[in-house]
Amino acid sequence: MGDASTELPVPPWRKPRKSGRSAAARRPLTRELIVEAALRVLDAEGLDAVTMRRVAQELGTGPASLYAHFANKDELLEEMLDLIAAEITLPEPDAARWQEQVKEVAREIREVWRGHRDIARASLGTIPTGPNQLRIAEGQLAIMRAGGVPPRIAALALDSLGLFIDADVIEGAMMGEKGATNEEAHANVAVYLDQVRQYFTALPAERYPNLVAMVDELMRAGDDERFEFGLDLFVRGIASHARGIVSG
Amino acid sequence: MGDASTELPVPPWRKPRKSGRSAAARRPLTRELIVEAALRVLDAEGLDAVTMRRVAQELGTGPASLYAHFANKDELLEEMLDLIAAEITLPEPDAARWQEQVKEVAREIREVWRGHRDIARASLGTIPTGPNQLRIAEGQLAIMRAGGVPPRIAALALDSLGLFIDADVIEGAMMGEKGATNEEAHANVAVYLDQVRQYFTALPAERYPNLVAMVDELMRAGDDERFEFGLDLFVRGIASHARGIVSG
């Protein structure tokens, strides 16, 4: 007689793998693959759709599989953010053009951020640690230092400017957060802003005279104009500090 | 014989109310009571702890009860935000002191926001609609208009300044988001910042020369100093626009 166990029938309650897929090694699932899948979900459906389950689904697996490569969702978000930051290009510091260069970089960051829905929500309030985020911070500092901005001012400006960019992109993304596609989002912005305009116009003028009188100006929010306005304020302020004109 | 149904035994599977509390009308549960309970949870445990279940628990009931008074959680958050905004006091516009007044209001908003954990997260990117938020916006506009700031500039400044304040408070709150109590939060900020400092110090200096050289300056983030710096930039920028000195 051979090995008895090989001749026994398989107990019926011992079910086979549900959708076997011919096993694990067929799909070697790396950090890179996961981040790319997450980015695909982000671009197509927005940050709220980037769930562990949705990303896993994109890879044809379950959420538990991702935890072999990332400690938690935050770690995945960090890596997504850094991969996106890789798209940002920096100019070679030119001392003569430093003010314009600070603006250029700010606009570049804003555009890249805006190209990936509401990813800025994952950036606000975090200290940059990824290689690409560090590269950008370094580049911004280099530009300002080349322009003669004192270290302390440059550090403060870097921080404040980052805050401002993130907040601007988040606000812009929030307006059209409903709707899976980008087209739907844009359409919803228009509808929503029109409702807000109506609401503000209907406000009691004796109680909110300035708000009512300035409805048109206030409704320009989300435009590029506000960003350029704030950006200009920052750069001119930094410049005045650079020249040693410090108030207070 | 009387009504038959009164004489029948109660079927055992018909369980009595779990914690009867002598029925509904004993606790008349208003919008105000709910918002106050939510605020208590916010202050004690942070915005993430403000769930419908947690707020309901605070009132000794279940989450479904809240939906008789609020359409959804966002509506509750809006009302929380406006109640908090009620704490903000505004100065009487004084044309001669408008620049200092703009700063005063900004500091006041910041302090009130910071007094309620990470409530600023619920403010960023939303258009103010509640009476108290409108009151503050109106007050800020009144101050700037009294100071001779043109309508368009005032509108842009209102928007950008709000963005900046919210972002600053959010960043400040994020550092210490772990830990239920405020003390724990503060302790964690120190630990976290120290880790970050170590990380930055260990960075390759040939690749990130400015970052490494400026670790000390960069680590001042979260301080009042950065806020005052950005605030000063804004106000001086607004002032220059008010005087008709417009660049670009």
Next chain:
DNA sequence: TCCAATGACGAACAGTGTTCGTTGACGAAC
């Protein structure tokens, strides 16, 4: 006195991040 209306609420649904224990395939050792 009865009845309609309404607020309170238990239970449930579909979704979330995360953990646990099992399984199966691979590379290294014998």
Next chain:
DNA sequence: GTTCGTCAACGAACACTGTTCGTCATTGGA
């Protein structure tokens, strides 16, 4: 060439989320 240890992949589950549904008791009005 076979065995074996390691570790990624994964099914299932846990505790949680916002929200909905249907039912119940209480109350104000007729």
